[in-house]
Amino acid sequence: MDMLSIKNVSLCYQTPEGETDALKNVSLDVKQGEFVSLVGPSGCGKTTILSLTAGLIRPTEGQIFVDGKRVDGKTGCDVGYMLQRDQLFEWRTIRDNVMLGLEIQKKKTAENVEYAENLLIKYGLKDFFKHYPGELSGGMRQRVALIRTLAFRPKILLLDEPFSALDFQTRLSVCDDVYAIIRQEKKTAVLVTHDISEAVSMSDRVVVLSPRPASVKNIFTIDINAPTPLKRREDPGFSVWFDKIWTEVCV
Amino acid sequence: MKKNKKTLSPRQLYLRKIKLDKSKILIIQIAVLVAFVGLWELSTAVGWVDSFFVSSPSRIVRTFADLWKQDIMKHIGITLLECVLGFLISTVVGVIVAILLWWSETFRRVAEPYLVVLNALPKIALGPVIIIWAGANMNAIIMMTFLICIIVTVMSVLNGFMSCDKGKIFLLESMGATKFQILTKLILPYSVPNFISVLKINVGLSWVGTIMGEYLVSGAGLGYLIIYGGQVFKLDLVMASTVILCLLAALMYFSVCLCEKLIARKRRTSK
Ligand SMILES: Nc1ncnc2c1ncn2[C@@H]1O[C@H](COP(=O)(O)OP(=O)(O)OP(=O)(O)O)[C@@H](O)[C@H]1O
Ligand SMILES: [Mg+2]
Numbered sequence: 001m002d003m004l005s006i007k008n009v010s011l012c013y014q015t016p017e018g019e020t021d022a023l024k025n026v027s028l029d030v031k032q033g034e035f036v037s038l039v040g041p042s043g044c045g046k047t048t049i050l051s052l053t054a055g056l057i058r059p060t061e062g063q064i065f066v067d068g069k070r071v072d073g074k075t076g077c078d079v080g081y082m083l084q085r086d087q088l089f090e091w092r093t094i095r096d097n098v099m100l101g102l103e104i105q106k107k108k109t110a111e112n113v114e115y116a117e118n119l120l121i122k123y124g125l126k127d128f129f130k131h132y133p134g135e136l137s138g139g140m141r142q143r144v145a146l147i148r149t150l151a152f153r154p155k156i157l158l159l160d161e162p163f164s165a166l167d168f169q170t171r172l173s174v175c176d177d178v179y180a181i182i183r184q185e186k187k188t189a190v191l192v193t194h195d196i197s198e199a200v201s202m203s204d205r206v207v208v209l210s211p212r213p214a215s216v217k218n219i220f221t222i223d224i225n226a227p228t229p230l231k232r233r234e235d236p237g238f239s240v241w242f243d244k245i246w247t248e249v250c251v
Numbered sequence: 252m253k254k255n256k257k258t259l260s261p262r263q264l265y266l267r268k269i270k271l272d273k274s275k276i277l278i279i280q281i282a283v284l285v286a287f288v289g290l291w292e293l294s295t296a297v298g299w300v301d302s303f304f305v306s307s308p309s310r311i312v313r314t315f316a317d318l319w320k321q322d323i324m325k326h327i328g329i330t331l332l333e334c335v336l337g338f339l340i341s342t343v344v345g346v347i348v349a350i351l352l353w354w355s356e357t358f359r360r361v362a363e364p365y366l367v368v369l370n371a372l373p374k375i376a377l378g379p380v381i382i383i384w385a386g387a388n389m390n391a392i393i394m395m396t397f398l399i400c401i402i403v404t405v406m407s408v409l410n411g412f413m414s415c416d417k418g419k420i421f422l423l424e425s426m427g428a429t430k431f432q433i434l435t436k437l438i439l440p441y442s443v444p445n446f447i448s449v450l451k452i453n454v455g456l457s458w459v460g461t462i463m464g465e466y467l468v469s470g471a472g473l474g475y476l477i478i479y480g481g482q483v484f485k486l487d488l489v490m491a492s493t494v495i496l497c498l499l500a501a502l503m504y505f506s507v508c509l510c511e512k513l514i515a516r517k518r519r520t521s522k
Contacts, residue, residue: 087416104423
């Protein structure tokens with residue numbers, strides 16, 4: 001069964017200045033446990049696809065289903081949206097930041113709190129419960145942001161260029177971390193990125209979008225067998241896929 | 252001493268320098284005050300200027316002592332009460348109005364031109380109206396204080412609310428937050444530092460309002476003493492009251508600073 005199913009979705013933004021066609025007839029299915037990346041030229045409508053999936057905006061045409069349920073208005077607990085900047089609340093401790101989703105969704109039970117705390121412990125943030133975001137490095141902050149998203153156990157993760165604020169070195173290692181966490185927790189994930197190498201190194205499938213208004217141009221199933229994004233980058237198949245997708249994006 | 256200095260680490264030297272700099276500033280500050288008071292006293296004692304017109308520190312102290320035996324505490328109490336009440340009422344009402352304006356875009360857009368005009372209006376112009384509405388009593392003074400503070404409070408608090416990162420609002424919405432949750436979990440805690448700076452501005456403004464109010468109407472209070480002293484040419488009384496006013500305003504400002512420190516310790520807002 002498909003965890004996410006986008007069916008013939010079009011979207012047109014209305015603003016006082018005029019209309020902007022952002023999406024045109026986009027269809028995409030993502031299976032349970034799959035990791036899919038969206039790549040495409042800047043401003044083509046990638047973020048729009050995630051916002052639609054999170055129910056923050058409604059499609060002009062077409063329908064979206066998350067785990068078989070039609071997305072209509074706010075989805076809340078089914079979808080975990082991780083934004084470009086970590087958006088940690090500076091006045092909350094790391095532990096309290098992670099509890100945010102549970103508080104909003106009124107699910108702060110002892111069991112859920114323990115689950116969230118265990119995630120922090122499991123992913124190397126045990127000593128930072130009482131610290132504030134300002135005391136953490138960019139990579140650690142991104143990990144906290146991911147755990148905050150995982151804490152309320154969404155069925156699907158939406159990642160909007162989560163690494164773009166990091167420098168290259170950190171980026172590679174945080175990529176590995178995030179990948180490991182998502183795989184271990186067996187989450188379905190949709191990643192938006194500018195960086196084709198990032199897409200190839202992390203995904204089961206890479207979806208190439210056309211320039212605005214976006215439609216699905218091509219879908220590549222990456223068949224590199226390596227356990228981590230870093231290892232994937234070292235695989236001989238990596239550059240082949242990179243070139244293929246790069247030409248597809250640029251043509 | 253020299254030998255001692257050599258054994259200090261760069262860190263210790265640095266810390267020592269900070270400490271020295273701090274005491275240096277304090278010493279200069281005190282010196283300026285002493286010099287000012289001394290020069291004032293000297294110039295009146297020698298007769299360069301007439302103490303009838305400029306009073307003098309010793310005469311102010313004597314006036315203090317006289318006032319102390321009379322009813323100065325009553326005057327201080329009244330002025331302080333008016334000021335603090337005006338300050339508290341305008342802060343509370345201002346924050347509530349700012350929340351309502353944040354909540355409803357329609358309300359915000361409707362209110363905007365009114366706020367701008369009211370902000371530009373010199374509130375003292377409303378004096379006669381206030382006296383007619385509130386009566387020539389303490390209520391009028393509190394109302395004047397309120398009017399002077401309220402618009403600035405509303406506008407600055409609202410500005411603080413609106414400057415909150417859209418991404419954070421987006422994040423909460425994606426978690427399914429209601430508007431009320433966005434307010435309580437994000438907007439209010441985010442605005443605490445801004446709120447404190449609004450409080451600091453309001454301390455100053457509420458004193459302006461109170462004294463202005465007392466100039467208009469009043470039979471008691473420090474503003475009344477100043478006006479009265481001016482009318483009967485008792486500069487000593489005017490100066491003594493002004494000094495008390497300075498001390499009270501400083502006291503109130505530092506109370507706000509103390510609140511700020513307490514809150515900061517609780518929240519430790521970093522960067
Ligand atoms: N709220 C909005 N109102 C009007 N137009 C919008 C809005 N959000 C996005 N757009 C427009 O829709 C188009 C697609 O935007 P979107 O943010 O989805 O692109 P993107 O692929 O995520 O871009 P980027 O690579 O820069 O992140 C852009 O041309 C943008 O100007
Ligand atoms: Mg985007």
